[in-house]
Each structure stands twice: as C-alpha cells, then as structure tokens.
Amino acid sequence: MTEGPSQPILYPIVGSAGKTGEWRTFYPVLDPALCIKCNICWKYCPDNSIYPADLKKDQVISFDYDYCKGCGICAEECPKDAIKMKRQGE
Amino acid sequence: MVLKQEMKSMTGNDAASYAALFAKPEVIAAYPITPQTTIVENISQYVDEGLLDAEFVIVESEHSALAACMGAAWSGVRTFTATSSQGLLYMAENVFWSGYGRLPIIMPVVNRCLAPGWNIWPDFQDSMAFRDAGWIQMYTKNNQEVFDTVLQAFKISESKDIALPSMPCLDGFIISHTTGQVQLPDAEEAYEFVGPYDDPVIELNIKNPWAFGAMTGPDQYGKNRKDLIAAMERAKSKIIDVHKEFADTFGRSYGNGLVEPYGDDVADLTIMSLGTIGDEAHEAIDRLVAEGLSVNALRVRTFRPFPEEDIVKFAKKNHKLLVIDRSASFGHGGQLGIEVEAVLKRNNVDTPVKKLIRGLGGEDVPYTKIMDDAKEALKE
Numbered sequence: 001m002t003e004g005p006s007q008p009i010l011y012p013i014v015g016s017a018g019k020t021g022e023w024r025t026f027y028p029v030l031d032p033a034l035c036i037k038c039n040i041c042w043k044y045c046p047d048n049s050i051y052p053a054d055l056k057k058d059q060v061i062s063f064d065y066d067y068c069k070g071c072g073i074c075a076e077e078c079p080k081d082a083i084k085m086k087r088q089g090e
Numbered sequence: 091m092v093l094k095q096e097m098k099s100m101t102g103n104d105a106a107s108y109a110a111l112f113a114k115p116e117v118i119a120a121y122p123i124t125p126q127t128t129i130v131e132n133i134s135q136y137v138d139e140g141l142l143d144a145e146f147v148i149v150e151s152e153h154s155a156l157a158a159c160m161g162a163a164w165s166g167v168r169t170f171t172a173t174s175s176q177g178l179l180y181m182a183e184n185v186f187w188s189g190y191g192r193l194p195i196i197m198p199v200v201n202r203c204l205a206p207g208w209n210i211w212p213d214f215q216d217s218m219a220f221r222d223a224g225w226i227q228m229y230t231k232n233n234q235e236v237f238d239t240v241l242q243a244f245k246i247s248e249s250k251d252i253a254l255p256s257m258p259c260l261d262g263f264i265i266s267h268t269t270g271q272v273q274l275p276d277a278e279e280a281y282e283f284v285g286p287y288d289d290p291v292i293e294l295n296i297k298n299p300w301a302f303g304a305m306t307g308p309d310q311y312g313k314n315r316k317d318l319i320a321a322m323e324r325a326k327s328k329i330i331d332v333h334k335e336f337a338d339t340f341g342r343s344y345g346n347g348l349v350e351p352y353g354d355d356v357a358d359l360t361i362m363s364l365g366t367i368g369d370e371a372h373e374a375i376d377r378l379v380a381e382g383l384s385v386n387a388l389r390v391r392t393f394r395p396f397p398e399e400d401i402v403k404f405a406k407k408n409h410k411l412l413v414i415d416r417s418a419s420f421g422h423g424g425q426l427g428i429e430v431e432a433v434l435k436r437n438n439v440d441t442p443v444k445k446l447i448r449g450l451g452g453e454d455v456p457y458t459k460i461m462d463d464a465k466e467a468l469k470e
Binding site: 010011 | 299
C-alpha cells in the first residue's frame with residue numbers, strides 16, 4: 001500500500017504542548033463543603049483539567065493544575081458556587 | 091478497444107457537471123457565482139432527482155464551500171465543488187489549506203477576470219493567482235476536453251502517491267456557456283475508469299483520532315513542503331499515465347496530457363498559449379500555412395505541474411516562440427511567457443521568445459488577431 005503524504009497530523013497524548021497551566025492568570029479553588037459531586041464542571045472544562053467526583057468513594061472534584069489555564073468556566077457553571085477563581089500568587 | 095459513446099450537445103459547464111455526476115462524489119458543497127453557477131445547479135438537480143447519491147451542502151459563501159469540502163475530504167470521501175473569479179478569491183485561505191493539506195478535492199474554475207471594473211468575461215487572472223497553492227491546474231480548450239479533464243482529475247488527484255487537489259480550468263462563456271458537441275461515455279463505464287475512492291489519502295478514524303494542521307516547527311514544515319514539491323513532480327508522469335489510459339479507453343487524447351502540439355514538428359514560429367486561445371490558434375495556423383508561412387503550436391494543457399521537459403524539447407527544435415497569455419503578472423509579463431522563458435534559460439535553450447498579453451477581461455482573440463500577431467512576430 002502506498003504511503004500517504006507527509007502531513008501535520010497529531011495524535012492525542014497528555015501534555016503534547018507542554019504544561020500549559022503555566023499560562024494561567026487565575027486559578028480555581030474548590031470549597032469541598034459546597035460541592036454536590038454533580039460533575040457539571042468536569043463536563044464543561046474545555047481543557048480536560050478536572051478530575052471528576054467519585055460518588056462511591058464520596059470524593060469531591062479536584063483540579064489538574066498542570067494543564068488548567070484558569071478560564072473560569074467551571075466557576076461560572078457550578079450550580080452551588082463551590083468554585084472561586086483566585087489570582088495567581090494570592 | 092475504445093468504448094462506444096454517445097454524441098450530445100451541451101455547454102462546457104454541462105460537460106463539467108456530467109463528469110462530476112459520473113465520478114459519483116459523495117459530498118458537494120458550493121456557492122453560486124457567474125459563470126460557474128450552472129455546474130453546481132446541475133449537480134443540485136442530480137441530487138434532488140436521485141441520480142446522484144451525495145450530500146449537497148448549501149453554504150453561505152465560497153470560503154465555507156471549500157471548508158465543507160475539506161472536512162469531507164478529511165473524512166475520506168470523494169468531494170467536488172466549482173467556482174470562478176471573486177468566489178475563488180474569497181476561498182483564498184482554504185485554497186492554500188487544501189493544497190498544502192494534500193486534500194484531493196476536484197474544483198473546476200470557470201475562468202473570469204477580477205474586479206474592478208466589474209466584468210463577467212474570461213481571462214485567467216483568477217486561477218493564475220493560485221498557481222502557487224499546491225493545486226494541479228489544467229487549462230482546457232473546448233467542451234469535450236472539460237468533460238475528459240474533470241474525469242481524469244479525480245483519478246490523478248486521488249492517487250495516494252499524488253494527493254493533490256485539482257483545478258480544471260475552462261474559459262468563462264467561451265466554453266462554459268457555449269453549446270458544443272461532447273462524446274459522452276456510459277455513466278457506469280466512466281465511473282469504472284475513475285474507480286471508487288477506497289484507499290483515501292486521509293481518513294477519519296474515531297478509534298484512533300487525530301488533529302490536523304497543528305503547530306509545526308520548521309523542520310517538519312519543510313519536510314511537508316518538500317513532499318509536496320516531490321508529489322507535483324510525480325504528478326507529471328501520473329497525468330501522462332491517466333491521460334494514456336483515458337485515450338485507450340475512450341479514444342481521445344490531448345498531446346501527451348501535459349502539452350498538445352499542433353501542425354508541423356518544426357516551424358519558423360511556434361504559438362504557445364493556454365485554454366481556448368490554444369484552440370483558436372489552430373484556425374490561425376491552418377490559414378497561415380495556406381498562405382505559405384511556417385507556423386505551428388504548442389498548447390500548454392497542464393500548467394501545474396509545469397511541463398518543463400516537454401516545452402524545452404519542443405522549443406529546442408523550433409526557431410521562435412510566440413507566447414500569448416490571457417493574464418498578467420503586473421510588472422513582469424504574462425505568467426506562461428515568463429515561465430517558458432525561465433525553463434529555456436535554465437536548460438540553455440536560446441530559441442527567442444516573444445511575449446504578448448491578449449484577451450484580458452474577455453477581449454476577443456479571434457484567429458485573425460492571432461494571425462496578425464504571428465505575422466508581426468515572424469517579421470521581427
């Protein structure tokens with residue numbers, strides 16, 4: 001079979017573009033007492049940087065700060081206001 | 091054995107849409123623009139009437155038309171669209187994306203000049219603006235050649251070792267809206283010639299997903315472009331092979347597929363041109379020869395890849411070239427003329443070249459005008 005052309009194709013791997021969390025200005029902080037483990041933040045996160053809540057283990061969500069770029073979508077979507085955005089260094 | 095065909099009367103645009111119908115593209119996305127419109131109108135009707143089992147995507151612009159075709163091509167299906175002039179310019183970004191992205195999209199360009207002055211008549215300024223976009227460009231001389239070239243384009247472009255989009259070019263109105271005779275093969279036999287697109291250049295794979303066009307450093311970028319340069323070089327022999335196979339199957343040929351000579355092998359003057367001027371030149375040559383003058387012609391059918399070897403070979407044995415362009419690279423003559431000069435120089439051929447620009451914005455170029463130009467060139 002003939003090989004195809006030389007193309008700029010990427011296959012998905014974690015962190016193919018480096019630790020993009022370094023770009024962040026704001027970072028999300030969870031108040032675990034308010035989290036109802038609905039995982040809405042996990043569904044909305046555009047960077048796949050939220051570890052979902054585990055209902056069986058009674059474990060709340062958490063963040064992958066290596067890749068979270070601090071967009072704040074999780075904080076915006078959280079129905080319980082359990083996520084607050086803070087400026088880096090604060 | 092040459093297959094039996096039926097003689098039909100149709101416009102050049104009809105011929106283009108018949109070729110597309112027979113090749114059975116699965117996705118067509120298009121936006122109307124004069125003088126291309128009737129190609130995709132025909133195809134829209136084929137889909138509506140159930141003659142063609144394809145997705146016809148109605149889009150809001152030419153930019154989106156080509157973008158939709160690109161998406162379809164990435165998923166691994168045969169794609170088709172068509173455009174002209176301002177529409178082609180509006181596609182610009184995606185024309186380069188699909189050329190450099192190696193997507194075998196077939197897009198006839200019905201040549202029309204560019205504004206301003208608003209004008210719907212033919213010249214090659216539109217497609218010439220994209221000679222460096224990584225597309226195969228073939229300029230046709232009549233309705234029959236439009237059908238034959240569009241059909242051949244699918245087979246050439248979709249070969250995995252080529253993987254380049256094709257832009258068959260036809261002079262607006264002179265070909266697109268003028269009725270002429272076209273030998274039409276049986277639809278299934280035409281499809282058999284093209285064959286199914288079953289070993290796609292690239293293909294969507296949901297089990298092993300990929301992203302296209304990501305950040306690419308200079309090393310890999312350079313490799314990709316060198317691969318494109320090599321593919322264009324390979325396309326020359328592919329065009330010759332497919333053209334030969336077509337000639338064996340359907341009994342029609344245009345020189346060797348890259349260039350088409352006319353008249354004597356050797357003459358005092360050789361007229362070189364693209365598209366319908368090349369056809370009109372035949373009439374001029376017959377009359378000039380009848381007057382006792384020595385004139386022949388070499389029509390450049392394939393402009394990208396540029397048939398350097400064939401042009402040099404022909405120019406070497408002839409005495410003077412008259413290159414007539416229907417477009418201009420402002421500040422540096424017509425595109426065919428300057429490229430012919432370049433390949434002659436590179437190959438140490440000292441046959442003199444006279445360059446002329448004729449027929450811009452639909453200015454008529456009848457055989458009488460070509461005869462006058464030829465006589466003038468012979469005198470110099």
